[in-house]
Amino acid sequence: MTEPECATYPAYLRRVKSGGTGMKDILVVSHCILNTASKVFQDESELEEEYILRDRLLELAVGKHVQLLQLPCPEFILYGSRRWGHVRDQFMHPHFRRASREMLRPVIDQIEEYSSYPDDYRLIGVVSVEGSPSCGMHLTCRADWRGEIEEKPGPPIMEEGPGVFMEILSEELTDRSIHVPVITMEDATGILEKL
Ligand code: SF4
Numbered sequence: 694m695t696e697p698e699c700a701t702y703p704a705y706l707r708r709v710k711s712g713g714t715g716m717k718d719i720l721v722v723s724h725c726i727l728n729t730a731s732k733v734f735q736d737e738s739e740l741e742e743e744y745i746l747r748d749r750l751l752e753l754a755v756g757k758h759v760q761l762l763q764l765p766c767p768e769f770i771l772y773g774s775r776r777w778g779h780v781r782d783q784f785m786h787p788h789f790r791r792a793s794r795e796m797l798r799p800v801i802d803q804i805e806e807y808s809s810y811p812d813d814y815r816l817i818g819v820v821s822v823e824g825s826p827s828c829g830m831h832l833t834c835r836a837d838w839r840g841e842i843e844e845k846p847g848p849p850i851m852e853e854g855p856g857v858f859m860e861i862l863s864e865e866l867t868d869r870s871i872h873v874p875v876i877t878m879e880d881a882t883g884i885l886e887k888l
Pocket residue numbers: 723724725726731732733765766767768769822825827828829
């Protein structure tokens with residue numbers, strides 16, 4: 694049996710022991726962009742548009758040798774795979790916010806380290822999941838929900854503004870004077886297409 698031929702890794706991306714070559718592009722991504730298993734159980738046919746965009750983004754990242762740094766999924770960590778879908782208003786409590794800050798700390802430490810060496814690393818952005826109560830940046834879902842699940846008083850509304858997790862991430866970046874934009878999957882795809 695013949696060995697498969699290895700694709701050649703572009704020379705301009707190879708690390709060298711000294712000198713200025715080997716700049717790495719890095720995209721920080723919300724957890725479920727790499728791992729859709731973390732998402733809340735739902736009819737995923739409704740996510741078709743998001744999944745097409747996600748596939749395109751990942752194809753571009755791999756094709757253009759962009760490195761991916763994955764954020765944790767706060768909802769999976771705090772509420773597991775059997776959770777209900779929530780809205781931002783339900784996560785706006787001290788424990789969720791504190792836990793988000795704590796789970797973000799090691800990732801923000803890494804972002805800070807990369808951003809300290811702009812000749813070696815280019816941080817393209819942090820990619821949000823728009824509409825999420827946690828990881829949306831420009832759009833999040835809201836409702837005044839509480840009580841027994843069967844008494845849920847109606848569908849949530851989509852409102853401009855961040856989810857709780859992205860809000861805290863932005864605060865942490867600002868506190869450390871790290872200038873990395875939070876961008877949508879659409880924005881990220883557009884940027885990678887032009888690389
Ligand atoms: S909390 Fe964030 S990472 Fe987790 S499933 Fe929701 S949008 Fe994705």
